[in-house]
Amino acid sequence: MQLELAQAALPRDITLAEWLLDPTSWTGSSGILPSLLDTLALCSAVMLAAVVLAVPSAALLAHLGRAKVLSAWLVNIGRAVPTFALAALLVPVSLRTGLGFEPWPIFIALTAMALPPIYLGTYTAVSGVDRAAVDAARAVGLRSREVLLRVELPLASSVILTGVRVAAVQVVATEPIRAFLGGDGLGRYVRDGLGQRNDTLLLGGAVLVAALAGAVGMVLSLLQRAIEPTGVRRLRPSVRSTRIATAASDLRTDPDTAPHASEPPGALTGAMTLTDDERD
Amino acid sequence: MSERNPLLRWDYVVAQRHTIIAAVIEHVQLTLLTVVLGLAVAGVLAAVALRWGRARPTIGAATAALYTIPSVAFFGLLVPSTGLTRTTALIPLVAYTLVVLVNAILDGLDQVPPAVDEAAEAIGLSPLRRLLGVRLPLAVPVIVSGLRVATVTTVGLVTLAAIVGQGGLGRLILDGLRRAFWTPLTIGALLSILLALVLDAAFVLLERRIAPWSVRRPASRAGAA
Amino acid sequence: MTDASRPAVQLLAVSKHFPDSVAPAVEHLTLAVPRGAVVALIGPSGCGKTTSLRLINRLIDPTSGHVEVDGRDTRQLDPIALRLGIGYVIQAVGLFPHRTIAQNIAVVPRALGWDRGRTRRRVSELAELVGLEQEQLGRFPDELSGGQQQRVGVARALAADPPILLMDEPFGAVDPVVRARLQQELLELQARVHKTIVLVTHDLDEALTVADRVALLDRGGRLAQYAEPDELLRAPAEEFVTEFLGPDRSLRRLALLTVDALQLRRGAAVAVGTSTHDARALLARDGGDWIGVLDDERFLGWVRGTALAGEGSVTEQGLEAPAALVGPRSTLRAAMDRIMTARTATAVVVDEGRFLGIVTLEDIRRALAERAG
Ligand SMILES: Nc1ncnc2c1ncn2[C@@H]1O[C@H](COP(=O)(O)OP(=O)(O)OP(=O)(O)O)[C@@H](O)[C@H]1O
Ligand SMILES: [Mg+2]
Numbered sequence: 001m002q003l004e005l006a007q008a009a010l011p012r013d014i015t016l017a018e019w020l021l022d023p024t025s026w027t028g029s030s031g032i033l034p035s036l037l038d039t040l041a042l043c044s045a046v047m048l049a050a051v052v053l054a055v056p057s058a059a060l061l062a063h064l065g066r067a068k069v070l071s072a073w074l075v076n077i078g079r080a081v082p083t084f085a086l087a088a089l090l091v092p093v094s095l096r097t098g099l100g101f102e103p104w105p106i107f108i109a110l111t112a113m114a115l116p117p118i119y120l121g122t123y124t125a126v127s128g129v130d131r132a133a134v135d136a137a138r139a140v141g142l143r144s145r146e147v148l149l150r151v152e153l154p155l156a157s158s159v160i161l162t163g164v165r166v167a168a169v170q171v172v173a174t175e176p177i178r179a180f181l182g183g184d185g186l187g188r189y190v191r192d193g194l195g196q197r198n199d200t201l202l203l204g205g206a207v208l209v210a211a212l213a214g215a216v217g218m219v220l221s222l223l224q225r226a227i228e229p230t231g232v233r234r235l236r237p238s239v240r241s242t243r244i245a246t247a248a249s250d251l252r253t254d255p256d257t258a259p260h261a262s263e264p265p266g267a268l269t270g271a272m273t274l275t276d277d278e279r280d
Numbered sequence: 281m282s283e284r285n286p287l288l289r290w291d292y293v294v295a296q297r298h299t300i301i302a303a304v305i306e307h308v309q310l311t312l313l314t315v316v317l318g319l320a321v322a323g324v325l326a327a328v329a330l331r332w333g334r335a336r337p338t339i340g341a342a343t344a345a346l347y348t349i350p351s352v353a354f355f356g357l358l359v360p361s362t363g364l365t366r367t368t369a370l371i372p373l374v375a376y377t378l379v380v381l382v383n384a385i386l387d388g389l390d391q392v393p394p395a396v397d398e399a400a401e402a403i404g405l406s407p408l409r410r411l412l413g414v415r416l417p418l419a420v421p422v423i424v425s426g427l428r429v430a431t432v433t434t435v436g437l438v439t440l441a442a443i444v445g446q447g448g449l450g451r452l453i454l455d456g457l458r459r460a461f462w463t464p465l466t467i468g469a470l471l472s473i474l475l476a477l478v479l480d481a482a483f484v485l486l487e488r489r490i491a492p493w494s495v496r497r498p499a500s501r502a503g504a505a
Numbered sequence: 506m507t508d509a510s511r512p513a514v515q516l517l518a519v520s521k522h523f524p525d526s527v528a529p530a531v532e533h534l535t536l537a538v539p540r541g542a543v544v545a546l547i548g549p550s551g552c553g554k555t556t557s558l559r560l561i562n563r564l565i566d567p568t569s570g571h572v573e574v575d576g577r578d579t580r581q582l583d584p585i586a587l588r589l590g591i592g593y594v595i596q597a598v599g600l601f602p603h604r605t606i607a608q609n610i611a612v613v614p615r616a617l618g619w620d621r622g623r624t625r626r627r628v629s630e631l632a633e634l635v636g637l638e639q640e641q642l643g644r645f646p647d648e649l650s651g652g653q654q655q656r657v658g659v660a661r662a663l664a665a666d667p668p669i670l671l672m673d674e675p676f677g678a679v680d681p682v683v684r685a686r687l688q689q690e691l692l693e694l695q696a697r698v699h700k701t702i703v704l705v706t707h708d709l710d711e712a713l714t715v716a717d718r719v720a721l722l723d724r725g726g727r728l729a730q731y732a733e734p735d736e737l738l739r740a741p742a743e744e745f746v747t748e749f750l751g752p753d754r755s756l757r758r759l760a761l762l763t764v765d766a767l768q769l770r771r772g773a774a775v776a777v778g779t780s781t782h783d784a785r786a787l788l789a790r791d792g793g794d795w796i797g798v799l800d801d802e803r804f805l806g807w808v809r810g811t812a813l814a815g816e817g818s819v820t821e822q823g824l825e826a827p828a829a830l831v832g833p834r835s836t837l838r839a840a841m842d843r844i845m846t847a848r849t850a851t852a853v854v855v856d857e858g859r860f861l862g863i864v865t866l867e868d869i870r871r872a873l874a875e876r877a878g
Contacts, residue, residue: 076480077477079432080432080476080477080480081436081473081476081477082435082436082437082439082472082473082476083436084436084439084440084450084453085436085439085449085450085453085468085469085470085472085473086469086473088453088456088457088465088468088469089465089466089469089470089473091457091465092287092462092465092466093287169348172350173348173349173350173351174350174351176350176351176352176353177351177352177440179352180352180440180443180454180457181457182457187352190352190353190355190356190443191443193356193359194356194359194443194444199359199360202356202359202360203356203357203360205353205356206352206353206354206356206357207353207357209350209352209353209356210349210350210353210354210357213348213349213350213353214348217348393597393599393602395595395596395597395598395599396599396600396601396602397599398595398597398599399593399595399597399598399599399600399601399658400599400601400612401564401588402559402562402564402588402593402595402599402671403588403589403592403593403612403613403661403662404562404585404586404587404588404589404590404591404593404613404616405585405612405616406585406616409616414601417603418601418602418603491603492645493602493603493604493645493646493647494602494645494647
């Protein structure tokens, strides 16, 4: 059996600018636009699944103060497993269970990749919420569930969002491997460029993939600023990052990836970026 | 058909054992080479950041930016200039390790208690002696943790280097995919996952052994089993 | 080169302005540290004590003025060589956590290129000197108590036998009981090694007990007074000094002066076998109620005047043991304490059983007054 890969054929002597500026490169079944939408659709689905799986469980466990070691352990394993290998391993399994060779393997592998940063971000954020605020909430008579929903989650939301954003950027950056696993998406041009030894297609594809990852990163950063609760944002940044750093150090498994309490607030983002280096 | 093409055909594995072993060796070699080169480059960058403090944010931002380049794009961008060579594989692989390793080195040096360095200066150790004899040894545990992350990440990325014709086990995977013959795919994928987990575990053991002087270990490390 | 009369360390009109602060950290400080003396730098927090110390071994350079070590301007000396030749105990101890105790102590000798054998001998000698067990030498600093770590810090500073020792709150991190012991040990150590020591502290009692001379700094590194402890307490040079020393100056002085500094009186004391007649006559002259009985140099006890009626001689029978006994090295404060708690009027001073004389509250009061003159 041979996997049929629809290849974007291209004249050899066309330049990069010509390819990108030609409207017909963008439309059609193997055009840039449909490929882009394809990629975005898969990434959105992955993020939705990862958020639904990771945020509630992490928030609840952190609220209860449970499973700290187990969480660290799972996050670690999750980060160690190579995404490409996992997806490849799932291809025959998916075929045999009648799900087809696409897109379930890549979907599952990307979801597995997105889980650790989201889970870790949520867990550390919720357990890092100022104990004084939680005690105060208990003191005025909030029930445990209300403490979680009305105090801990809102206060932790900024960091949770950071975890989600980091995961999303990674998912978008990794999704192009799909083109090497029997799928398409925006990675197809790199694959086809390599296959046809066509440098224009190769470079164009690489630029598109990189541009998308950059754009998604920027848009999500702006989006995060826009939707973050203002009260949380107004917390003194140093206080915020210190608390989180302290909390993160409880869960983290790699000392180098957690910020020092003394680091500038910007370090928070860096720390989150670094707490999930698994990407391929 | 499922009988002739199961997930794993042992007879094929046995027949191809030399190819498989060679792939593992190539994978490990590329991983180690990447991490060693990465550590060397990160060392230079960290030295620059230490010497000229103002360069530190720039180095941080640049290494972080390198890290965000999608791997498929990074490999792809290099092929026109460096071809399907080991160099094409190494450049992105090394670039990806930098953010972790530079930060590990600098963080490791930063977390040295100021009193210790102060004492070293006060009793008359030269700046070089202080760095090599006091600060760097004390930074080793943090640097090793950085190496752990870099190594494990690299094992995964090396798999992907198969798209530029490199990367040991990744080639078995791609070969399996192309031929829709599952045994090389399964073997390649399982071995690369195993390799990542084994190296991760090895580093955990190393981390435990690396600092005999710290009697009271931080709880976070104990939890990293 | 080393001239005994020349100060070991001398600050000459030294000022230090840190670039980003308005007030100077140290201003026009002139201070001579005599060879072999222990000088304490004391003053309120932030007054420039640490800065002054750091100026001495060129951890920082003065903005103006200059520093001389052994009569040589430190600016002419290589800072690394200078520092290797001066012991330094930093406030936070700052032991190297990744090195064993032995390796910590050996740092400076190794930097100076001593051979292994010599270094090893020196390390075990120092362990002995500062009171560390030899078996602790192979341990890491984390495995030692705070007090033991302080000892290692001192040993490390002494390793290459530097003539000068700078100590920045060396006992700041330990509890008062341990601190008192370490201070005592430092004095005993100093009696053996005769270093020139500049010691920073913010503990007045520490300065008064340990130092030969105390330099009291006011904020901004201004030298308010530089004097021997007793003189400082007796004659504060200005309002700030009086305030800094606090209301219990006399009590502190009592803690400084020792019994042997007094002119001890024998008081009314007779040898065993003296006739009661003579004893009565002596007691009448003295005007007291009790008379001391001696056997040669030994003080046997007191006998009440009323028990000396009739003829005969003073015997060993019926004596009352002295309620307050002090040694010649006891402080006046301890002597006073002994007298008050024993509810007696007189303390007997004995040195290893040998009778030296007696001390009364009146003697103590007079001593304070005399010295104030
Ligand atoms: N490196 C520096 N840069 C700027 N200012 C400094 C520096 N070191 C000390 N200072 C300032 O100089 C003054 C004197 O500091 P120093 O450390 O000498 O005080 P100190 O007497 O040792 O105080 P403490 O008893 O608290 O240790 C302080 O106001 C301090 O803030
Ligand atoms: Mg100080």
